[in-house]
Amino acid sequence: MTIKSVIQETPDIKTFHLVFQDEEMRKNFRFETGQFAEYSAFGSGESTFCIASSPTRMDYIECCFRKTGKVTDALFGLSEGDTIGFRGPYGNIFPLDKFEGKNLIFIGGGIALPPLRSVIWNVLDTRDRFGDISIVYGARSVDDLVYKRELKEWHERDDVTLVKTVDPGGETDNWDGHVGFVPTILENEFAPKPDNTIAIVCGPPIMIKYTFEALERLGFTQDQMITTLENRMKCGLGKCGRCNIGSTYVCIDGPVFWAEEIAEMPQEF
């Protein structure tokens, strides 16, 4: 694919807007929200990122990634007009048919906004199918918030409630959001009601754990909480055994799981 444009989200996170070089592929490519792909920098290898754009907006794909190692360093160095390898889509999907008619709360931390963003735009592009939409998003500091322009857009919409927060010490003088960890702000400040509501959670494992616990204290049941896991992957195809938790292969059985499925996984997770 060709990198059509690059957005520097934070000092170490970039968004790539990608277009297919092959016209037939562009026309035939389909994916659903929640799926991921393998992106490669030639000569360096592949990295797993979610597809961060919405399937309601075809003709392109967006990914958003943090520079953390060999492949992401190489990808980070690429510019507009460069070519990157892409294989996918892989994995299961967020079951939007089960979300229909319900209130949705998206809860994310740091670099975990990209997988939620795909669902958020899908839901906003088909807004009539869903009830109230809330987004609770936090990062370590104001600098670490991704998609700042879209946070502003969501904040300005009257059919979306945006609750944003940064960790204590990460605020700036003109910060207009909350200060505190995402699960704490969710439980103590926002305190959503569980009636007819699904919580879609994405973040590092520790954040998922504390967020599920906070949601349970608010009265949510396990069939009202869903998440996406980011275990290390290699093949993405259920072949290499890199991503499994017990007998569950995150790449083919997931990455999207209901809380009740996670509760049945071995304690190592």
Ligand SMILES: Cc1cc2nc3c(=O)[nH]c(=O)nc-3n(C[C@H](O)[C@H](O)[C@H](O)COP(=O)(O)OP(=O)(O)OC[C@H]3O[C@@H](n4cnc5c(N)ncnc54)[C@H](O)[C@@H]3O)c2cc1C
């Ligand atoms: C389904 C899925 C979706 C993902 N979506 C995104 C995304 O949208 N954006 C994004 O930035 N990242 C995402 N990730 C994580 C991403 O795949 C890895 O961070 C990335 O591949 C690291 O590549 P690297 O070769 O640069 O790092 P490496 O050189 O392999 O590792 C660099 C450092 O990061 C650590 N690390 C690498 N991968 C992981 C991981 N998965 N979990 C915890 N620590 C890790 C290593 O231990 C090491 O310390 C996703 C992962 C999965 C499985």
Ligand code: FES
């Ligand atoms: S990534 Fe190879 S089996 Fe899941």
